[in-house]
Amino acid sequence: MWRSTADNSSATICCVASDKEHDTRTLPTRSALPASHPLRDGRTSNSALIAAAEGREVAHTPVWFMRQAGRSLPEYRALREGHTMLDTCFNTDLTVEITLQPVRRHGVDAAIFFSDIVVPIKAVGIDVEIVPGVGPVIAEPFRTAADVDRLRDLEPDDVAPVIAAVAALADELGSTPLIGFAGAPFTVASYLVEGRPSRDHVHTKALMLSDPQTWNALLDRIATICGDFLKMQITAGASAIQLFDSWAGALSARDYERSVLPHSTKVFDAVKQFETPRIHFGVGTGELLALMQSAGASVMGVDFRLPLSTAIDRLTEPSPLQGNLDPATLFADWSAVQSNVERILDEAKDLPGHIFNLGHGVPPDTNPDVLTKIVDLVHRQTSR
Numbered sequence: 001m002w003r004s005t006a007d008n009s010s011a012t013i014c015c016v017a018s019d020k021e022h023d024t025r026t027l028p029t030r031s032a033l034p035a036s037h038p039l040r041d042g043r044t045s046n047s048a049l050i051a052a053a054e055g056r057e058v059a060h061t062p063v064w065f066m067r068q069a070g071r072s073l074p075e076y077r078a079l080r081e082g083h084t085m086l087d088t089c090f091n092t093d094l095t096v097e098i099t100l101q102p103v104r105r106h107g108v109d110a111a112i113f114f115s116d117i118v119v120p121i122k123a124v125g126i127d128v129e130i131v132p133g134v135g136p137v138i139a140e141p142f143r144t145a146a147d148v149d150r151l152r153d154l155e156p157d158d159v160a161p162v163i164a165a166v167a168a169l170a171d172e173l174g175s176t177p178l179i180g181f182a183g184a185p186f187t188v189a190s191y192l193v194e195g196r197p198s199r200d201h202v203h204t205k206a207l208m209l210s211d212p213q214t215w216n217a218l219l220d221r222i223a224t225i226c227g228d229f230l231k232m233q234i235t236a237g238a239s240a241i242q243l244f245d246s247w248a249g250a251l252s253a254r255d256y257e258r259s260v261l262p263h264s265t266k267v268f269d270a271v272k273q274f275e276t277p278r279i280h281f282g283v284g285t286g287e288l289l290a291l292m293q294s295a296g297a298s299v300m301g302v303d304f305r306l307p308l309s310t311a312i313d314r315l316t317e318p319s320p321l322q323g324n325l326d327p328a329t330l331f332a333d334w335s336a337v338q339s340n341v342e343r344i345l346d347e348a349k350d351l352p353g354h355i356f357n358l359g360h361g362v363p364p365d366t367n368p369d370v371l372t373k374i375v376d377l378v379h380r381q382t383s384r
Contacts, residue, residue: 170237
């Protein structure tokens with residue numbers, strides 16, 4: 001059995017704010033979690049990721065990478081041979097191994113659960129496939145009120161192999177936190193309505209503007225499914241969750257606030273009781289950060305377009321931030337990578353908390369050794 005070598009200390013710790021003065025805030029009790037959950041029994045409660053997400057003092061800035069589990073690793077490509085993406089997501093053993101691969105290789109401070117945002121809608125019977133080189137493709141796109149009824153509630157048996165993988169990973173990872181995730185209602189809806197990835201989201205926006213009743217019914221149903229999926233991941237052992245609203249940046253602030261925010265709020269409300277860190281991330285969402293924060297996130301993910309020092313000023317209240325190296329930087333020479341990593345760490349020095357990440361996912365052709373070197377660099381530069 002593989003185990004993390006990170007510190008597995010007691011869950012009781014004095015909170016210290018970013019200015020190193022004592023913070024009198026009370027740590028979450030997490031009483032809604034099972035007694036054996038890694039956050040309640042102390043395995044992950046003092047990990048660098050959880051501490052940073054809660055604005056506590058850390059031994060070093062934690063690092064993980066969106067899409068760290070998967071396509072950039074040769075061991076992943078070898079394991080995936082003969083398996084479709086969604087078949088892999090519903091295979092407990094494959095999911096566990098793929099999730100662990102980057103933790104072993106890079107020494108990151110968290111594992112991101114290997115899955116896809118369309119897994120819960122596949123689980124409730126929607127005909128969706130992930131086509132290589134294209135992305136999720138829906139056999140029958142959603143365009144009418146009648147289509148909404150095709151989305152039934154998510155039941156535990158629908159995702160039993162998936163949740164079994166979460167439980168197995170929570171045990172295998174020891175003191176390294178597992179991050180669970182789901183797609184936000186708008187992004188999932190955009191796939192359902194467009195039928196495939198889209199640059200302009202014309203069908204999605206047309207439905208949103210022309211038939212708000214159907215639109216809200218659709219997003220409300222998705223929010224229920226995604227909220228239930230996150231609850232299952234948390235109770236099975238995920239120590240944090242991230243809600244991906246990948247395509248929210250296609251919206252104006254007005255349309256987001258009126259037609260999307262209530263549904264993302266519903267997802268976060270579904271898991272708030274567990275008191276786990278809740279990360280909210282979108283691409284091109286610099287103008288939406290305060291609205292997205294108001295949905296209920298405790299950590300805001302920032303893409304690479306906006307300096308962290310600017311992002312914090314756009315929020316309604318201070319919050320730990322996650323980000324935000326441009327993924328394209330991974331293909332530059334090491335001196336350029338190093339200088340950009342150091343720049344981001346400097347921008348983050350006065351934040352309430354910082355989790356180092358990319359400003360989007362790891363590109364498939366990335367040299368994995370670069371990621372390993374970044375983890376080592378961040379740890380060395382921020383060790384206290």
